[in-house]
Amino acid sequence: MTTETQEIICGPCDFREIAKLAVVWCPTCDEGLCDECSGHHRAAKATRGHQFIDSDHYKEMPRKMIEEFNKCPEHDEKYELFCPKHATHCCVQCVKEKHAKCTGITLLKKVIENIKSSVTATTIMQQIEKRMEGLSKLTKNRVENINRIDKQSSELCTDFRRMRKEIDLVLDEFEKELSEQVISVKNTQSSIVDNTIAQIATHESVYKEMYSALLKVLAYGSNFQVYSAIKKIEEKLMNEDKEIELFFKNDNGLQEINIALECSQQLSSLLTEDFSLATVRTSNSTLECDLKILDNLEAQNLSTTARTTVSELNIKQYVQTRRSTISYI
Template identity: 25%
Template sequence: MASSDKKICTLCYDDDGTSTEAVTWCIECKVFLCTDCGKHHKKSRTSNDHKTMSTKDYHELPKFMLEISGHCRDHKKKFELYCSSHACPCCVQCVTHKHQKCQEMQQLLDILKQVKSSASVPLFEKDLKDVKEHFDEIIKYLNSRMDSSNIHKQKATEKIRSMRKSIDDYLDKIEKDLLDDLESKRSKLKLKMNTLLQQLTQRSNEISQLQNEFSKMAQCATELQMYVGLREIEKTTSQAVKYIEDLKSGGQFDENNLKVTVSSELQSILNDVKSFGDININTTPFTLQLKAGRKRSSTVPVSNYS
């Protein structure tokens, strides 16, 4: 039979499949009854003392209460006794099967008498209120901790990014220093090379001029002029050769190449630094002060139906 807010009579449905709207629920039989079946049910000797409730009240009961039966699951008999030792209701057969050694057996009716009007009802109602307040306070506290956690995350993120910026700024600075040094040394090399080239070009031009003058000298000069001129050329070429040898021995022709050596400390970052840092969770004790509840005592029997 489908479960919905509108219940149909169990007896009518089981009898001929009629879907008559139920108005009553029998707690003992665990069946829904329409108006007519409810009247017969109340007149029957076997069920005239059964407790019933309207279907409206039935829907307002908690689910766990709807699952509580007044009959023993093992023996299908009505609960009549209560075992204080095991805190559970019993049928007459339970006594002979499971509770032979139990001394504190009482009539279930005596245990349940005036239970709704007992002092336990407001106490448990207050317990529910207190526990609910505890949950509300804890949830509020944990939500505040969530907000705090978000703030801590934001601060940690800012710290990480600040450190990254500091590292970037520092690397930019030492990179600039190195590039400036590179440019400075290159400029010095360039100046030195340009100066040497100018000197060599000047000497080369002087030799070229002598070459041009030598052919004219050979054609037009007198013997004396030729003799003196050759001596002058010999002197000039000797000086030029010596100049070249001096430059060579002085390392002026050595090849000068720029080479960069990265700092070993900086290089070690790639080898030694494995992470940017560590994220740890620091645990502090729970500090929320909860209102103390009452001391528990067995004010009412707790039924165990398992």
Template identity: 30%
Template sequence: MCIKIVATNWSICGVCENLQITKQSVVWCSECDEGLCGECKNHHAVSKASKSHETVFITEYKKLPTEVLQIAQTCKLHIEKFELFCRKHDCPCCKKCVKSHNDCKSLTDINELTKNIKTSNAFYEFEQILLEVIENIKRLNTNRKENLTLLENKKREIVAEIKQTRINVNHHLDKLQDDLIKELMRVEQKEKSKIEKLLTTLKTKEKEITEVQENIASIKQHASELQTFLTIKNIEKDIAGEEKFIQSITTSDTTNQINISCQINKSLQQITASVQKFGEINVSSDQCDFSIQKRKDRQSQIMVALPTRNIKNLSLTLQKRINTELSEVYGCSLLPGDMMVFSSSFDDRIRVLKSDGSKDFEIKTIRQTFDVVFIGNDSIAVTSSNSNQISIIDLKKQKLKKSIKVNSYNGGVVYNDGHLIYCAREKGIQMISLCDETVTNITNTKLTEYSYVTKFGDKLFYTNSDNDSVTCCDYHGNILWTFCDTSVHAVSTRYLCRQ
């Protein structure tokens, strides 16, 4: 369990306060855990002991969530900095704390855990879990609203049936008809109220998770590495609770598919004095087919769904020939409506073809075009082999939408869930978010200029023309296998077909 204490007074310079001087602080140093005035800030920036410390303006630091600001970065018992993290007890430790963790074999240097945490795959996975939880809440909302619509439609059908039957009977059955409709309204309202109550709860949960997402952006920009790490540990517990809550809902009868029906009294066909009811309203409850989507579950489903086929039994059939009229086509991608896009490094252009192979349009303003991939929203991304720019093209407007600057030349590229995964030469495989343009390293394996990458299921596959190889890894960069065949000409491993 993490220990929380209230942080030092941000508005007062900690150094000056120790000298019995009161000065307003302008920046905050998380390493020193104190504010600094303008003069002390300058000394702090050149001091050998603190020049590597990162500072943030007080006005920005105060924007961090309260629970982040209250996280202690020093041991409350020993007043020393945390240096280790005990995985067994899920808590940080200082050197003196180690005495009470003698039996713990999972003590880890906390600097190793917090290093580059904001750009790590673990942090990316954490953000994806948040997105996943809120997406599940939205899907639950949609599911329940659809049930409301079904109830409304069924109600209208039943009312129509009742009234149609009523046309064939005498006027003395008016009271029986009214009683049946009232019962229908009562039952429908009762079931409707149950669903609306659940929707209200889900809306509250969605708002809470949304607030956590908003806080994450601030934490990512302004919190220290340690604060970020410890905050994540705290939020993970809350998210686990929310996931259990959603799981409990889907396994309870509150998400059963509610239906209503009506059974008209057949005796009405031969009206007698014994008929006392116009019909009956029945409520049936079928188990909801809603299932929570989880990243690990989806990966397992993908793995199970992959067919086992022997390559020797595969046969190829020529479907169509396309004349691109381009030289040195290095990239291609299929577009909606059976359209196609090709990139030519020699001609410095991309060309979009219609389904019949005729030219739709082309763009010549991108230099050294390499690979191209469809990213949804009527857009494509184009990499440049001798540039650190990735271009986003609007297919509807047929022009450049924006350019994204990355820290390397870029080659083969594939799109996955709001991110571009591309070959970054000596930097290996990198992934950039199209939302906030943050870059994450997947693997540091040095690649050639003519390397390509694609995905299939939960795996990535990339080529290396220098050693005639194709490598398979997961999204964390863990290599699963590498296939090499030196008898194959290097050019053959330059291209890698997409799924």
């Protein structure tokens, strides 16, 4: 008998309409006893052997769990019997109505007299332990996953930095090669042009010679001499024109040369905004967590060796292989 505040009231006193708090609990009588009543209880012949428990300890027990089987809700009678065939507790009326043909009906108190040390109690404890263990493994596993992601993130950054350095080296090498190419083109071209300028100078001097020769003949020569010089110069001019024509046709140094940087498409696209050099790929895999509980827990026979129920909380983590690959051009 309890109050709303979970205080235990003395049963016998309550019966006499006296409100008194219990100091002990008699599990046999299923009621609390005050100081005075517990004294009577110990002394009376019928209740002399009853073992009390401290009322404080009784209060600690989960009331909802332990009170449910006090009475049969259907017949308002105490559960006193046990049917081994149905492996269930029953009141006298239950037996009459539902277990009339069942054999081996026995006293519930007999069946459960060793329940505290029974396999069933141990098994149930183990089952709860296994589940708790499983759940704590699960928590550990989740924490490990976060730690792994942490490690993978720094590995990923290191990997990228390493690749970046490699790319840098490749680019350095390429730049060196490129400038060597430019110098070589420039050098080749300037030696060609030098040669061309020399050719032009040769032709120039031929014209200069003709010009000053004709000037001199015009100043001091006779008409005949001028005529003769003009004829010679005409002939020379024709030859010279042919040579000049050939020179214009064939000389490499007369080409207009421009040089420009032509990048490969990959390198150009690298510099566009929407080009992605690398991405971080997240891959998921299912955590396999089987909570297997045999469903015939209630069918256990309390009086004989209980079938051991097995609960398994298997956690298999498909360990992800590191998949954060980085692709680059």
